[in-house]
Amino acid sequence: xxxxxxxxxxxxxxxxxxxxxxxxxxxxxxxxxxxxxxxxxxxxxxxxxxxxxxxxxxxxxxxxxxxxxxxxxxxxxxxxxxxxxxxxxxxxxxxxxxxxxxxxxxxxxxxxxxxxxxxxxxxxxxxxxxxxxxxxxxxxxxxxxxxxxxxxxxxxxxxxxxxxxxxxxxxxxxxxxxxxxxxxxxxxxxxxxxxxxxxxxxxxxxxxxxxxxxxxxxxxxxxxxxxxxxxxxxxxxxxxxxxxxxxxxxxxxxxxxxxxxxxxxxxxxxxxxxxxxxxxxxxxxxxxxxxxxxxxxxxxxxxxxxxxxxxxxxxxxxxxxxxxxxxxxxxxxxxxxxxxxxxxxxxxxxxxxxxxxxxxxxxx
Numbered sequence: 001x002x003x004x005x006x007x008x009x010x011x012x013x014x015x016x017x018x019x020x021x022x023x024x025x026x027x028x029x030x031x032x033x034x035x036x037x038x039x040x041x042x043x044x045x046x047x048x049x050x051x052x053x054x055x056x057x058x059x060x061x062x063x064x065x066x067x068x069x070x071x072x073x074x075x076x077x078x079x080x081x082x083x084x085x086x087x088x089x090x091x092x093x094x095x096x097x098x099x100x101x102x103x104x105x106x107x108x109x110x111x112x113x114x115x116x117x118x119x120x121x122x123x124x125x126x127x128x129x130x131x132x133x134x135x136x137x138x139x140x141x142x143x144x145x146x147x148x149x150x151x152x153x154x155x156x157x158x159x160x161x162x163x164x165x166x167x168x169x170x171x172x173x174x175x176x177x178x179x180x181x182x183x184x185x186x187x188x189x190x191x192x193x194x195x196x197x198x199x200x201x202x203x204x205x206x207x208x209x210x211x212x213x214x215x216x217x218x219x220x221x222x223x224x225x226x227x228x229x230x231x232x233x234x235x236x237x238x239x240x241x242x243x244x245x246x247x248x249x250x251x252x253x254x255x256x257x258x259x260x261x262x263x264x265x266x267x268x269x270x271x272x273x274x275x276x277x278x279x280x281x282x283x284x285x286x287x288x289x290x291x292x293x294x295x296x297x298x299x300x301x302x303x304x305x306x307x308x309x310x311x312x313x314x315x316x317x318x319x320x321x322x323x324x325x326x327x328x329x330x331x332x333x334x335x336x337x338x339x340x341x342x343x344x345x346x347x348x349x350x351x352x353x354x355x356x357x358x359x360x361x362x363x364x
Contacts, residue, residue, distance in 0.1 A: 004048070005061075018208040030198055032187045032216075033205055042156055049071060050066075053067075075149075075150050076153075077152070077153045078156075081160045085140060087129055094144055115143055134161060142177070152185070157191075160191075172362075174198060196276065201213060201215050273363055278356070282330045284329035284350070286335075288347060298349075299348065302344065302347075303346075303347060305318040313332055314333065316330050
């Protein structure tokens with residue numbers, strides 16, 4: 001498998017121009033593409049899949065230009081909002097439809113069996129499609145794409161029509177399966193929850209142009225929050241993104257490790273689960289001294305930078321906890337003056353166990 005690369009890709013329609021687009025998706029990476037309706041997200045997927053032909057530019061997979069190849073020669077999996085399954089075939093027959101006949105028997109499908117178990121549909125193989133839920137149908141559609149070992153996966157809002165509990169469960173399974181399969185994936189969505197739960201990287205598309213692409217962690221980190229208004233509105237102004245593995249869970253409180261620090265959050269999460277959390281900057285209180293408090297998270301930090309918002313009477317205090325562990329606290333100018341906080345000072349960052357909001361769960 002190899003990375004997907006778009007190089008100066010353009011497509012013009014009456015009243016709308018797409019590109020030039022330059023984008024790279026690495027091996028095993030899940031890139032979530034967001035943007036307003038009509039910005040060209042689905043058109044990009046259709047160009048990559050071969051449903052549309054670009055006017056100029058190149059589509060490269062593993063360094064090979066596939067721009068002129070027919071759809072059937074590209075080895076690309078494409079999942080739509082509505083599963084496109086064959087109603088006259090049962091579940092297993094749908095899944096293996098794209099395989100050569102000699103590979104379609106259950107005895108020769110050890111990899112398929114593992115995939116179906118990962119997706120939680122191994123018990124459905126002999127079932128007809130009638131009566132299956134929307135989530136089960138999308139899992140079958142995904143399995144049918146993955147068994148053909150595609151070089152790239154394209155997903156166009158595949159969870160849009162599912163109910164909320166099904167979406168949440170399927171997001172966890174999707175990320176686990178896609179990462180395990182190692183398939184570079186572009187996932188188009190309007191849902192903030194999809195971004196948090198699935199993305200390694202996020203690409204913002206506006207008016208046919210890719211405005212910004214970066215790693216999810218960088219985009220969610222408050223002090224690095226980029227300027228595009230669409231992203232700022234979507235993420236509600238940013239937050240401190242803290243990610244680590246759960247090492248303890250008891251009595252409705254879970255402890256996760258980030259760097260050498262242990263942080264507490266509300267909720268029972270399995271030990272070994274990797275969680276990504278957002279902590280609002282205004283929920284991080286600062287102190288010059290170690291104090292006794294009901295807040296369970298108290299961390300020593302050094303002040304790296306102070307950003308004054310004079311019109312609002314507030315300041316953002318950027319803190320270094322460890323070399324790769326930075327957070328931002330938002331306090332009033334009056335509080336900063338009372339505490340006499342300045343750059344390079346040592347302080348304590350304090351926040352409650354209720355502050356971390358879990359936006360990603362990842363199981364291995």
